[in-house]
Amino acid sequence: METKQLSRGQFLKQLGLSSAALMSFYCLGTGLTACSKGSDDPAPTTSPSGTTTGGNTSASADTGITGTSKGTSIDFTIDLTNSNFKSLKTEGSFTYVDDIIIANAKGAFVALSKICTHQGTTIDFRSGTNDFKCSNHGSEFKIDGSVQKDPATKALTVYKTELSTNGNSLRIKA
Ligand code: FES
CATH class of the missing domain: 2.102.10.10 (Rieske [2Fe-2S] iron-sulphur domain)
Known part of the structure; x- marks a missing residue:
């Protein structure tokens, strides 16, 4: 039981880390459109006007x-x-x-x-x-x-x- 709780905690901890990692991967993946709002405008290189x-x-x-x-x-x-x-x-x-x-x-x-x-x-x-x-x-x-x-x-x-x-x-x- 004790070992079960420990392993569960560890599991949750690992899950937390991995979900954070997943989140960051997700952010990176979708970041091209969502996360780069600040640099969303690659305008300077393409001179839109x-x-x-x-x-x-x-x-x-x-x-x-x-x-x-x-x-x-x-x-x-x-x-x-x-x-x-x-x-x-x-x-x-x-x-x-x-x-x-x-x-x-x-x-x-x-x-x-x-x-x-x-x-x-x-x-x-x-x-x-x-x-x-x-x-x-x-x-x-x-x-x-x-x-x-x-x-x-x-x-x-x-x-x-x-x-x-x-x-x-x-x-x-x-
Ligand atoms: S190149 Fe000869 S005078 Fe200009």
Whole structure:
């Protein structure tokens, strides 16, 4: 009897442990839907509010870029309040988004292909002369994309820019 009660207690104890283990297994098993409410949204990896990027540029809120910035259907918007683009509000500053150079050229935003038409080197914006220069062989381009100085002979591709009325976002499109 004494041994029976002991073994029963042990049995119950073991049962308790095993049921707890079962419970945790159950929780793990169903946890994919029930237990992960906190992390239920694997949204950050799949960016649910994903814009139409065509698989080109991600539309994460962190980058400050929304839209397509590569390929032939370029049409994207940059958030000028985003830390990546804040400085672009300053006249004379410039930045790159994929193969595009965006410059605040004396108050007017311009966006052109950053690829020098001579041999493909990335060009820079020069605020002092309000134009673009390729450091490789010295080609220069006006802000309208036309060649100012050879050896390049072909103009840069120019994109349309559209500043929002509040001045906080800039749309660039082909
Ligand atoms: S690659 Fe630009 S000037 Fe030659």
